[in-house]
Amino acid sequence: MKPRQKRAAIIVGGLAAVGLSAYFVLNAFESNLVFFFTPSQIELGEAPKDRTFRVGGMVKEGSLQRVNLTSNFVVTDTAKEVKVSYTGILPDLFKEGKGVVAQGKLDSSGHFAASEVLAKHDENYMPPEAQHAMDQAQIANATKSLK
Structure with missing residues (x-):
């Protein structure tokens, strides 16, 4: 060679x-x-049904139900809602009316089974994606109420 x-x-x-x-x-x-989706995006069908992703927003007041280690709650962006179930110990900062990000999969009925739940770490923090989604939902609600 x-x-x-x-x-x-x-x-x-x-x-x-x-x-x-x-x-x-x-x-x-x-x-x-792992992608992030809001409840409004999930409602529109933008979230994958067979892959892990994150959903974020606020925990709806009065929606938390606990049975042993299984917790069921609703995540909302003030426009749409997603039912979430999680088996395990919730973070200490997890509360109704506060920001949350849950990671898991969406089943065929539209129920989100979380494998991990993250709560905000202080009063002023919210993930940027969740804050943007909340702002967009509030703008949409304000526009609807003006019509």
Whole structure:
């Protein structure tokens, strides 16, 4: 084999290795990527039915029901609502009327089964996506009430 052919084979082999590595990294990244949806987006059918995602908003007042370690509550963005169930210990800061982000899957009936529940960590914090969704829902409600 001539030196020129060896050099070409090394370059082609290196490019193939880089391409294969990039494929594996991007594939792992895609499978671990978790998207955020609001109750309004879930109602419109934008959320996937067979993948894990996050839903965020406020815990509706009077919606929390506990049976042993299973908690059922409603997450709202003031426009739409999603029923959520979670089995486990809720965070200490979890309260009705406060912000929450739940991670899990949506079943075929539109019920969200959470595998993880995150509560806001102080009075002023809300995830940016949830705050934006709440602002958009309030604008939509104000527009409806003006008509």
